[in-house]
Amino acid sequence: MALLLAAAPALAQERLIDPGxxxxxxxxxxxxxxxxxxxxxxxxxxxxxxxxxxxxxxDYRDSVGEEQFKRSFGRFLSPENRLIAEVAIxxxxxxxxxxxxxxxxxxxxxxVEVDGKFLLDDVPSRERDELRRVLRRYRSEKKN
Numbered sequence: 540m541a542l543l544l545a546a547a548p549a550l551a552q553e554r555l556i557d558p559g560x561x562x563x564x565x566x567x568x569x570x571x572x573x574x575x576x577x578x579x580x581x582x583x584x585x586x587x588x589x590x591x592x593x594x595x596x597x598d599y600r601d602s603v604g605e606e607q608f609k610r611s612f613g614r615f616l617s618p619e620n621r622l623i624a625e626v627a628i629x630x631x632x633x634x635x636x637x638x639x640x641x642x643x644x645x646x647x648x649x650x651v652e653v654d655g656k657f658l659l660d661d662v663p664s665r666e667r668d669e670l671r672r673v674l675r676r677y678r679s680e681k682k683n
Contacts, residue, residue, distance in 0.1 A: 553673065556625040556632065563632040563650035564622060566657035570648075574612035577605055587651055588661035614640060626673050631660055633670040635677050645681055647674040 556562050566585060573582035579600065583593035600608040614620060619639030626633045630652040638644045649667055651660040660667055 552628050553669070554627050556627050558625075561627075562625055563634060563652070563657040564625065566650060566659075567622075567634050567648055568616075570659060571612055571615045575609055575616060577609050582659075586659040586661050587653060592659060592661050614638065615646075624677065626670060628666040628669055631664065631666040631670060632657065633673055635674060643681065645674070645678050647671075647677075 558564055570582050570585050573579075573585075574596070577600070579593055579596045583589045583596060586592035603611065615636060615638075617640055620641075621637055621639070622634055623637045623645075624633075624635040626635070632650040632652070634648045634650065636646045636648070638646055647670075649660040649670060650657045651662075651667075652658075
């Protein structure tokens with residue numbers, strides 16, 4: 540029961556964001572453009588944990604190769620793929636992408652607003668955990 544009560548405030552604060560100044564969309568597109576160009580340092584600089592983000596990106600690039608790395612992120616820029624929702628809990632955001640070229644698979648990206656600008660959210664938090672549940676809910680609803 541205490542667990543349910545602790546989760547209730549986060550659920551009550553979940554809201555959809557329209558494109559505009561409250562949206563993390565522009566930052567997400569900038570990050571994706573950097574990644575599609577193989578610019579790991581520039582993308583990592585847009586994280587709230589830039590050193591860790593760089594290491595993760597470098598490890599992924601090293602495991603799949605540079606061209607596959609660029610393709611993996613460049614696909615978000617493809618016209619078949621589109622941002623279908625942005626959900627906020629406090630300063631944190633979940634961007635939900637529908638990947639048309641991948642059979643409509645849904646992908647999520649996490650951002651946080653810090654000092655008036657959005658950064659990739661690479662720091663665990665209760666709100667981010669709740670946004671993961673929101674992404675699972677979107678995926679579950681899509682399957683039904």
